[in-house]
Amino acid sequence: MKLPTVRGGSGPRFVRHTGTAAALLLADLECGVIGTPVAGIQASVDPLPFATLRVLPDGSRDPDFVLNRRPYRAASILVTGENFGAGTGAEHAARVLASAGIRVVFAPGFGAGFEAAAAAAGLLAATLPADSVEELGEWSVVHAGQEMTVDLETERVERAGCEPVAICVHPRVRYKLRFGLTELDEILEHSAETMAFRQADRDRRPWLYGSGGRVPGGG
Numbered sequence: 001m002k003l004p005t006v007r008g009g010s011g012p013r014f015v016r017h018t019g020t021a022a023a024l025l026l027a028d029l030e031c032g033v034i035g036t037p038v039a040g041i042q043a044s045v046d047p048l049p050f051a052t053l054r055v056l057p058d059g060s061r062d063p064d065f066v067l068n069r070r071p072y073r074a075a076s077i078l079v080t081g082e083n084f085g086a087g088t089g090a091e092h093a094a095r096v097l098a099s100a101g102i103r104v105v106f107a108p109g110f111g112a113g114f115e116a117a118a119a120a121a122g123l124l125a126a127t128l129p130a131d132s133v134e135e136l137g138e139w140s141v142v143h144a145g146q147e148m149t150v151d152l153e154t155e156r157v158e159r160a161g162c163e164p165v166a167i168c169v170h171p172r173v174r175y176k177l178r179f180g181l182t183e184l185d186e187i188l189e190h191s192a193e194t195m196a197f198r199q200a201d202r203d204r205r206p207w208l209y210g211s212g213g214r215v216p217g218g219g
Helices: 033-034 090-099 114-120 132-143 173-177 183-204
Strands: 016-024 076-082 104-107 124-127 147-151 155-156
Touching: 016 132, 033 090, 076 132, 104 132, 114 124, 114 132, 114 173
Parallel strands: 016 076, 076 104, 104 124
Antiparallel strands: 016 147, 147 155
């Protein structure tokens, strides 16, 4: 996939991140579960991911929920199950995770649209084989509180004393995160190239464009 060189966009960037990981190995976690607020618990200025799972009926935090436990309260890397971010509301779910300090989500697969929504929020959603997800999840339990590093340049996960784990990121998503490109940045980045193509096509096949001057907007 050929991509142009840019100076950088206006969105959040992701190149390399070091942090602690928490394992939430549940499949089919829907966007509504990831980002749904609980009355009196989650305000828009203080998002609480998975509020309906981590808050008990009496309003207290469930001590058994992984992100409520002391080694993982500040976790910025989430290791989770298949089809993470399923259903509608991917943009909101990704923003809630990012606002709460989550920078990376590892899963065997993601719901439709979640990877793009995550990238727009500066959050890396990286696909891993199921056995790698399980291995990283187990490592995060055995080595609770220890950090790992996720490098988007080399596309791998690094841990002290362990072999690197390769991650799979779509080239366009990787490119957008590295340079902080928003959807508008992408459009503007390719606008000159698009206009040049249209004008060249008009010069070759003017009969398709009717009478008149150059391609609109082409100068």
